[in-house]
Amino acid sequence: MATTPAKAAARERAARILSALEAAYPGARIALRSETPFQLLVAVILSAQCTDERVNQVTPELFRRFPDAAAMAEAPLEEIEALVRPTGFFRNKARNIQAAARRIVERHGGEVPCRMEDLLALPGVARKTANIVLYNACGRAEGVAVDTHVKRLAGRLGLSAETRPDRIERDLMALFPKEKWGPLSYLLIEHGRAVCRARRPLCPRCPLRPLCPWPEKTA
DNA sequence: ATCCCGAGGG
DNA sequence: CCCTCTGGAT
Numbered sequence: 430m431a432t433t434p435a436k437a438a439a440r441e442r443a444a445r446i447l448s449a450l451e452a453a454y455p456g457a458r459i460a461l462r463s464e465t466p467f468q469l470l471v472a473v474i475l476s477a478q479c480t481d482e483r484v485n486q487v488t489p490e491l492f493r494r495f496p497d498a499a500a501m502a503e504a505p506l507e508e509i510e511a512l513v514r515p516t517g518f519f520r521n522k523a524r525n526i527q528a529a530a531r532r533i534v535e536r537h538g539g540e541v542p543c544r545m546e547d548l549l550a551l552p553g554v555a556r557k558t559a560n561i562v563l564y565n566a567c568g569r570a571e572g573v574a575v576d577t578h579v580k581r582l583a584g585r586l587g588l589s590a591e592t593r594p595d596r597i598e599r600d601l602m603a604l605f606p607k608e609k610w611g612p613l614s615y616l617l618i619e620h621g622r623a624v625c626r627a628r629r630p631l632c633p634r635c636p637l638r639p640l641c642p643w644p645e646k647t648a
Numbered sequence: 649a650t651c652c653c654g655a656g657g658g
Numbered sequence: 659c660c661c662t663c664t665g666g667a668t
Contacts, residue, residue, distance in 0.1 A: 459664090460664085461664080473664075473665095474665090474666095476663090476664050476665085477652095477663090477664080477665040477666070478652090478653080478654090478662085478663055478664090478665065479653095479654075479655085479663055479664085479665095480655090480656090480662090480663050480664085481663090481664065482663095483654085483655075483656095483663085484664090514653090514654070515654060515655070516653090516654070516655095517652080517653040517654040517655075517663090518651095518652050518653045518654080518665085518666090519652090519653070519654075520652075520653080521651095521652055521653080521665095521666080521667085522652090522653090525666085525667095552666090552667090553665085553666065553667085554666085555665070555666055555667090557664075557665065557666090558664095558665075558666085561664080574664075575664095576663095576664035576665075577662080577663070577664065577665080578663090578664065579664080594665085614664080615664095618664060621664090622663095622664095626662095627661080627662060627663085628657085628658085628661070628662075629658095
């Protein structure tokens with residue numbers, strides 16, 4: 430594999446950032462609650478532009494009524510809409526959840542497929558959602574889940590100068606070893622929530638301060 | 649680029 | 659009021 434001193438230096442810096450994150454957030458992992466791969470998929474679809482806490486408030490009742498793909502495929506759409514309304518975008522989310530459930534029943538025997546190509550073919554599922562399902566339900570990461578937190582932190586930390594999620598993901602995949610792709614998302618998300626917040630980032634108490642090129646806005 | 653969409657913080 | 663929260667489809 431061809432490499433350059435600049436790329437090696439970038440990976441070295443990325444490794445230091447990763448070590449600091451692992452030390453600061455030893456328990457970082459997915460916060461969405463689910464019992465099965467299908468429930469995980471539904472929870473991730475619901476998490477778009479919504480806090481995971483709110484998703485966890487609606488999923489217990491949703492999964493009690495429609496626990497698997499077969500049940501969700503037959504559910505009255507209005508009922509799904511009513512149950513997921515607090516998460517926002519409820520019509521799109523309900524429609525996508527049911528359409529995905531039907532496709533899973535018809536083409537995958539009722540079980541969430543563990544192939545990237547099959548996941549991306551599900552309505553409402555793009556790389557961010559597929560990456561999370563692959564890592565958490567299938568036990569292997571084929572990429573880095575780039576959500577709003579990862580996007581923001583990658584920019585501030587100088588890990589990527591891109592704005593498109595797929596390009597940010599490509600940059601992160603080049604910077605970190607494959608076995609870190611899965612955990613990396615949760616470390617960045619945890620840090621993004623606790624310290625490197627979108628609005629008033631807490632730079633003075635940031636464990637990554639010496640490694641961060643972002644100009645501090647707070648004193 | 650725009651739309652979908654609710655809830656909470658400041 | 660404006661911004662943000664684990665996006666995706668048109």
